[in-house]
Amino acid sequence: MQALALLWILALAASPPPTARTSIVARLDPAIHRIEATAAVSLDGEGGAAPVFEISARLAVTEALCDGERVAFEVAPSEGDPLLSRLTLRPGSRAPKRCSIRYAGEIHDPPSVASFSRETIADQTTGTIEPSGVFLSPDSGWYPRASRSPASFRLDVALPAGWDAVAEGSERGREPGSSGVRLVFETIHPTDGLHLVAGPWRRVENDHKGVKVATFLYPDDADLGASYLAGVVRYLDLYSEWLGAYPYDRFSVVENFFATGYGMAGFTVLGQDVLRLPFIVHTSLGHEVAHNWFGNGVFVDETGGNWCEGLTTFVADYHYRRQEGHDAAAEYRREVCRDYTNYVSEAGRDFPLSEFTERTTAATRAVGYGKTMMVFHMLERRLGRERFDRVLRRVFRENLGKKASWDTWREAFSKGAGEDLGWFFDQWLQKPGAPLLAISEFSVREIAEGRDPAFEVQGALVQKGGAWRIDVPLVLEGEGRAERISVELKDGSTPVRVRLPFRPSVLKVDPDQEVFRRLDAMEIPPVLSRVLGDPRALVVVDDTASAPVVAAYRDLAGTLTQSGMGEVVLASRLTREALAGRNVFLLGLPSGPLFRDLLLGLPLEVKLDKDGFTASERRFEEPGAAIAAVGRLADPSKVAALFWGLSADAVLAAGGKLVHYGKYSYLAFVDGRNQIKGVAKTDGGPLRLEFR
Numbered sequence: 171m172q173a174l175a176l177l178w179i180l181a182l183a184a185s186p187p188p189t190a191r192t193s194i195v196a197r198l199d200p201a202i203h204r205i206e207a208t209a210a211v212s213l214d215g216e217g218g219a220a221p222v223f224e225i226s227a228r229l230a231v232t233e234a235l236c237d238g239e240r241v242a243f244e245v246a247p248s249e250g251d252p253l254l255s256r257l258t259l260r261p262g263s264r265a266p267k268r269c270s271i272r273y274a275g276e277i278h279d280p281p282s283v284a285s286f287s288r289e290t291i292a293d294q295t296t297g298t299i300e301p302s303g304v305f306l307s308p309d310s311g312w313y314p315r316a317s318r319s320p321a322s323f324r325l326d327v328a329l330p331a332g333w334d335a336v337a338e339g340s341e342r343g344r345e346p347g348s349s350g351v352r353l354v355f356e357t358i359h360p361t362d363g364l365h366l367v368a369g370p371w372r373r374v375e376n377d378h379k380g381v382k383v384a385t386f387l388y389p390d391d392a393d394l395g396a397s398y399l400a401g402v403v404r405y406l407d408l409y410s411e412w413l414g415a416y417p418y419d420r421f422s423v424v425e426n427f428f429a430t431g432y433g434m435a436g437f438t439v440l441g442q443d444v445l446r447l448p449f450i451v452h453t454s455l456g457h458e459v460a461h462n463w464f465g466n467g468v469f470v471d472e473t474g475g476n477w478c479e480g481l482t483t484f485v486a487d488y489h490y491r492r493q494e495g496h497d498a499a500a501e502y503r504r505e506v507c508r509d510y511t512n513y514v515s516e517a518g519r520d521f522p523l524s525e526f527t528e529r530t531t532a533a534t535r536a537v538g539y540g541k542t543m544m545v546f547h548m549l550e551r552r553l554g555r556e557r558f559d560r561v562l563r564r565v566f567r568e569n570l571g572k573k574a575s576w577d578t579w580r581e582a583f584s585k586g587a588g589e590d591l592g593w594f595f596d597q598w599l600q601k602p603g604a605p606l607l608a609i610s611e612f613s614v615r616e617i618a619e620g621r622d623p624a625f626e627v628q629g630a631l632v633q634k635g636g637a638w639r640i641d642v643p644l645v646l647e648g649e650g651r652a653e654r655i656s657v658e659l660k661d662g663s664t665p666v667r668v669r670l671p672f673r674p675s676v677l678k679v680d681p682d683q684e685v686f687r688r689l690d691a692m693e694i695p696p697v698l699s700r701v702l703g704d705p706r707a708l709v710v711v712d713d714t715a716s717a718p719v720v721a722a723y724r725d726l727a728g729t730l731t732q733s734g735m736g737e738v739v740l741a742s743r744l745t746r747e748a749l750a751g752r753n754v755f756l757l758g759l760p761s762g763p764l765f766r767d768l769l770l771g772l773p774l775e776v777k778l779d780k781d782g783f784t785a786s787e788r789r790f791e792e793p794g795a796a797i798a799a800v801g802r803l804a805d806p807s808k809v810a811a812l813f814w815g816l817s818a819d820a821v822l823a824a825g826g827k828l829v830h831y832g833k834y835s836y837l838a839f840v841d842g843r844n845q846i847k848g849v850a851k852t853d854g855g856p857l858r859l860e861f862r
């Protein structure tokens with residue numbers, strides 16, 4: 171009996187507060203953009219005697235009942251969002267337990283021109299009902315929403331015959347018929363909103379260890395299904411083992427009728443153009459699957475900043491590179507710091523992590539995804555991989571179906587590390603910027619000769635970007651041996667003294683980019699992001715070429731400056747004075763000593779002549795060929811980039827793609843398709859020292 175009583179008490183203590191529940195019965199007629207629905211919402215009483223909902227301004231509410239009785243209601247424009255209305259029910263004096271709202275109307279908000287890339291995602295639509303497909307996000311107000319806290323849902327939806335649908339939660343039923351199809355979904359864990367996506371797809375569904383893995387594709391793309399199904403299975407296994415059991419009973423890859431790359435609880439919605447990109451299965455798909463643990467399993471409380479994209483980048487994008495080996499992982503971290511230096515700190519667009527909500531530009535991406543990913547990397551270094559992974563698992567287990575904030579992580583990592591990491595989180599979340607390192611007055615002295623020689627290295631590590639508390643790895647190499655140490659920096663200057671059993675010839679500070687920091691110009695290879703991220707760059711248009719080519723360059727210059735890059739000048743008007751102290755992007759290949767000097771530093775892999783060019787020993791002369799290459803200028807902190815197409819078509823086809831290739835020093839295209847890409851070598855810059 172005692173044991174039973176104890177169990178009963180434990181069960182009471184563990185039962186969570188009741189979550190709100192919304193039950194929707196809807197009928198959609200995509201041909202005329204129409205929805206008719208009734209939503210029954212359970213309320214916790216906190217809304218008081220007059221519960222308030224957000225609902226699409228396009229929908230007309232026809233009836234409201236509270237606890238079984240018809241009640242009065244008011245609809246007014248919403249303050250924040252012109253697409254939403256504020257619906258207030260007036261049930262009388264007492265706070266109702268359950269209200270049901272009947273509504274109908276058209277939701278017809280076709281997506282604006284889609285643009286999807288590594289650098290930016292454009293706003294498209296929060297929801298629309300189209301003859302080609304249905305996409306309804308909670309933000310569209312397709313059902314009345316009382317709060318944005320996680321809630322449970324049941325959806326019973328009727329669609330035309332031949333259609334299929336996906337929503338968060340478990341599919342409880344599907345009844346196809348000649349007059350239409352009816353599907354029922356029910357959430358397993360609370361979710362912070364309900365999406366309804368529908369289309370005349372072909373469904374393919376398999377079972378993997380009790381989880382349904384499915385694709386919902388338009389018939390044209392059915393051949394892509396197999397590789398997506400295999401990819402999902404691989405990622406489910408990876409993350410279930412690493413982070414905890416997969417929290418849903420299905421994962422679906424759903425094709426959208428406009429360009430998106432969204433991840434929802436239990437499914438991802440990819441536009442056709444995205445779905446057809448060959449690398450998506452190896453990168454974005456895994457990222458979206460991983461969001462079922464962080465983002466759509468544990469939700470983000472954005473007060474204090476969005477932690478979730480950086481963590482998902484850590485367990486997905488970064489992890490896949492890390493599986494390729496130590497060097498690939500180090501190169502990924504270098505890219506993150508390079509993007510930050512070029513798009514954020516050099517461009518004057520810095521802000522603290524506590525202010526990140528979502529990526530809208532290359533700069534917000536470099537901070538919210540890149541810097542955050544490095545914060546998790548530095549935590550992993552501090553705790554060790556095993557203890558770090560235990561924290562990830564614990565936070566997932568304890569917060570599934572709830573919102574978590576940076577404070578959740580601060581507490582969990584402090585507990586996992588057995589030390590208060592408040593200083594770490596304060597430093598990386600509240601402060602904008604990043605450390606900037608230099609070395610000062612290093613020397614080597616022989617302190618013992620004979621059979622046991624000994625050498626002493628002395629010097630100082632200097633922080634030029636303000637004082638940060640960081641652990642900086644140093645590597646000393648010589649006589650075929652290497653010694654690795656870690657130095658904790660707190661102040662502007664930290665003395666270093668190391669005793670070695672060999673004579674070192676080289677000192678390298680943080681050669682594998684373990685620390686998130688701003689890079690010195692000499693540490694960064696000349697890459698396209700140097701000019702693409704620079705609001706002061708000079709874009710020089712070759713106006714000596716043929717008229718259609720000049721028009722194509724002007725077009726490109728217009729696009730580049732629109733996306734935040736500098737100022738446009740014509741080659742015939744360019745002076746040496748105008749170039750001083752600026753990064754230059756040369757569109758075209760005008761002749762003359764001024765331009766020859768600009769291009770002296772181009773990578774050795776690239777050779778240009780009047781008929782074409784050679785890149786990585788491959789010759790290009792066809793009219794569709796175009797090249798982009800970046801080299802240092804005489805002032806090594808500045809670069810000159812060249813983009814040259816052998817015809818107007820070549821310029822148009824490749825020009826628009828350059829923004830996707832910011833991390834490369836040279837690129838060759840034919841008819842807009844990339845043929846060759848590479849990064850120029852650097853010598854390590856000022857954080858590498860050769861002892862004499």
Ligand SMILES: [Zn+2]
Pocket residue numbers: 457461479482
């Ligand atoms: Zn993401």
